[in-house]
Amino acid sequence: MSIEASTDEIRDGELLTRYQAGDSEALAVLVERHSPALYRLALTMTGQSADANDVVQEVWRRVVRKSGGFRGDSFRGWIFRICRNHLIDRSRGRKPTVSLDEGVGDGGTTRLDLLPGHGLEPDAAAERREWCAQLAAAVDALSPEQKEVFLLRAEGLDFKEIARVQRVPLNTALARMHYAVGRLRKSLGAEFATERRGK
Amino acid sequence: MNCEQEEKRILLNEAGELSPREAAALAAHLAACAGCRSFRDALRRFDTVARTQQAAVTFPAFLGARVLADAEQYRQARRMRHQRAVRLLARAAAIVMLLGAAGGAGVYGHWQRQANRTAEVAGVLAVLIDEEGTGSPVVPGDHHHGLAHDLLQLEGLDEDLSSADLLSLADEKA
Numbered sequence: 001m002s003i004e005a006s007t008d009e010i011r012d013g014e015l016l017t018r019y020q021a022g023d024s025e026a027l028a029v030l031v032e033r034h035s036p037a038l039y040r041l042a043l044t045m046t047g048q049s050a051d052a053n054d055v056v057q058e059v060w061r062r063v064v065r066k067s068g069g070f071r072g073d074s075f076r077g078w079i080f081r082i083c084r085n086h087l088i089d090r091s092r093g094r095k096p097t098v099s100l101d102e103g104v105g106d107g108g109t110t111r112l113d114l115l116p117g118h119g120l121e122p123d124a125a126a127e128r129r130e131w132c133a134q135l136a137a138a139v140d141a142l143s144p145e146q147k148e149v150f151l152l153r154a155e156g157l158d159f160k161e162i163a164r165v166q167r168v169p170l171n172t173a174l175a176r177m178h179y180a181v182g183r184l185r186k187s188l189g190a191e192f193a194t195e196r197r198g199k
Numbered sequence: 200m201n202c203e204q205e206e207k208r209i210l211l212n213e214a215g216e217l218s219p220r221e222a223a224a225l226a227a228h229l230a231a232c233a234g235c236r237s238f239r240d241a242l243r244r245f246d247t248v249a250r251t252q253q254a255a256v257t258f259p260a261f262l263g264a265r266v267l268a269d270a271e272q273y274r275q276a277r278r279m280r281h282q283r284a285v286r287l288l289a290r291a292a293a294i295v296m297l298l299g300a301a302g303g304a305g306v307y308g309h310w311q312r313q314a315n316r317t318a319e320v321a322g323v324l325a326v327l328i329d330e331e332g333t334g335s336p337v338v339p340g341d342h343h344h345g346l347a348h349d350l351l352q353l354e355g356l357d358e359d360l361s362s363a364d365l366l367s368l369a370d371e372k373a
């Protein structure tokens with residue numbers, strides 16, 4: 001491969017161009033760079049690691065076959081859009097179920113194990129995990145659109161990118177997140193309850 | 200003041216999407232509004248936990264390799280289809296040349312414009328790929344239908360190989 005600079009410095013669009021010109025290592029860099037985020041989104045949306053694996057694989061299948069369809073704005077936004085479309089296709093006719101006790105990794109880890117709390121005193125850790133479990137459940141109870149905005153934000157996408165992924169105006173993406181925060185605050189009780197408005 | 204609008208600005212500000220002027224106006228509002236500060240603090244806490252949870256998810260190592268193997272398989276299959284198209288077109292183009300400008304090129308152009316039905320293309324191929332090379336009208340047989348089907352499939356299934364590609368390949372070989 002003719003990548004001299006550190007691969008971190010090579011932009012996604014440039015890597016895709018190299019791949020289209022026959023450089024398969026350029027694709028390897030893209031896959032390594034973006035698959036973990038795709039996997040996390042798919043895992044949260046489907047609730048099953050086996051499903052998340054399938055989703056990631058299918059997203060890259062579509063990228064490889066339609067690489068000419070990328071129009072050069074944000075590659076990350078583009079693949080998240082493909083991922084979203086695929087998740088919508090899959091979800092037709094099936095209802096995802098998420099259980100905190102269900103395994104998500106190869107080593108028998110569960111969603112509960114992934115909740116923060118490592119390194120804290122047992123009581124504090126237990127409390128933290130309990131709270132995080134509540135947040136995870138509350139996020140899961142959001143509508144799919146709101147959940148997506150919440151997760152994409154956590155992946156570091158800005159609202160402009162999220163709006164493109166969801167193919168909605170920026171204001172709609174903002175309104176979804178605004179509504180999601182409101183619902184999460186309500187679900188999570190007094191600590192997050194809306195305070196009296198300053199006028 | 201409209202706190203709902205300010206809360207949407209908080210969302211934009213946390214993502215770094217607010218202009219310095221708007222950010223300053225928001226800061227002034229936050230200084231005076233406990234409700235919006237509470238919204239911002241809740242948002243930050245949600246973000247922190249969500250990111251921590253995401254960081255704890257391990258991406259399965261085998262998956263990247265599986266994706267790349269799949270891509271390589273597709274690339275090789277595509278290359279084979281491409282080579283087959285080149286062979287077919289080279290043959291067709293050579294016959295067009297043999298037939299001469301009078302009829303052959305017209306037929307070939309007609310195929311490019313009208314290649315939307317297997318039967319039609321099979322008819323044209325029967326002329327173009329006339330085994331005896333006589334150039335006289337030939338009734339299309341199964342062989343021609345098969346080739347026509349393959350050609351149409353190539354055009355229909357492979358987005359990367361458009362009619363324009365096929366034409367330029369034919370030009371290259373002619």
Ligand SMILES: [Zn+2]
Nearest residue numbers: 202205232235
């Ligand atoms: Zn306010």
